[in-house]
Amino acid sequence: MIQFKNVNKTYNKGIQALTNFNLNIEKGEFVFLVGPSGAGKSTFIKLLLKEEEPTEGSILVENQDITKLSKRKIPYLRRNLSVIFQDFRLLPNKTVYENIAFAMEVIEASSKEIRRQVPMILGMVGLSDKAKQYPHQLSGGERQRVSIARAIVNNPSILIADEPTGNLDPETAWEIMKVLKQINRRGTTVVMVTHAKDIVDTMQQRVVALEKGRIVRDEHRGAYDYED
Numbered sequence: 001m002i003q004f005k006n007v008n009k010t011y012n013k014g015i016q017a018l019t020n021f022n023l024n025i026e027k028g029e030f031v032f033l034v035g036p037s038g039a040g041k042s043t044f045i046k047l048l049l050k051e052e053e054p055t056e057g058s059i060l061v062e063n064q065d066i067t068k069l070s071k072r073k074i075p076y077l078r079r080n081l082s083v084i085f086q087d088f089r090l091l092p093n094k095t096v097y098e099n100i101a102f103a104m105e106v107i108e109a110s111s112k113e114i115r116r117q118v119p120m121i122l123g124m125v126g127l128s129d130k131a132k133q134y135p136h137q138l139s140g141g142e143r144q145r146v147s148i149a150r151a152i153v154n155n156p157s158i159l160i161a162d163e164p165t166g167n168l169d170p171e172t173a174w175e176i177m178k179v180l181k182q183i184n185r186r187g188t189t190v191v192m193v194t195h196a197k198d199i200v201d202t203m204q205q206r207v208v209a210l211e212k213g214r215i216v217r218d219e220h221r222g223a224y225d226y227e228d
């Protein structure tokens with residue numbers, strides 16, 4: 001599903017962000033990516049999203065080498081590989097419904113499909129009664145659920161979550177984790193970058209730990225094991 005093969009990433013100033021990086025993530029896995037600040041986690045995500053290119057090596061998403069993908073084809077990659085962020089990134093002038101519908105309009109879904117799919121996804125993330133609200137009228141947890149709904153509305157095979165609970169209190173963070181686990185159970189591969197020790201330790205999923213651009217630990221049912 002996701003394969004990094006001998007990837008090296010050196011930024012302009014000679015900073016080596018990833019070194020001999022090899023990682024395989026199978027379809028349907030739930031993987032935590034952990035490590036101290038500067039370890040290379042964001043670089044990993046940027047390479048996957050093709051926001052950065054590796055200096056060496058290949059990156060396969062569903063058996064396709066994305067380093068060889070032309071700029072024109074990036075929108076197709078993004079359909080398969082969706083991302084949510086710590087700061088939600090919702091469109092402030094659109095309602096909850098419109099924020100999600102917009103993600104479908106971008107890929108030219110029919111209005112019939114949109115009318116069917118958006119309420120279904122809103123139900124799934126528990127926000128059916130908030131469809132007409134604007135982002136500023138929602139709590140942090142609700143905003144993150146909207147961003148999850150938007151990310152999965154086009155049925156991506158992979159969901160990347162970049163510190164999705166970073167702005168949330170512990171209780172709300174757990175609600176978000178339940179939603180992510182539910183999405184994973186439906187077959188979506190989830191890769192989550194996090195500094196949330198409690199969550200990693202409790203969830204008992206695969207943990208890939210990075211330090212200075214290298215994988216130092218890769219455990220099934222792993223723990224966080226860092227003092228932040």
Ligand SMILES: Nc1ncnc2c1ncn2[C@@H]1O[C@H](COP(=O)(O)OP(=O)(O)OP(=O)(O)O)[C@@H](O)[C@H]1O
Binds near residue numbers: 012015040044
């Ligand atoms: N655009 C860039 N230009 C130069 N160096 C960069 C750039 N982006 C990241 N780096 C460097 O690459 C290394 C890895 O950074 P990266 O952002 O991937 O770490 P991270 O694990 O995501 O950290 P954090 O947990 O703080 O987000 C760091 O030394 C960082 O300073």
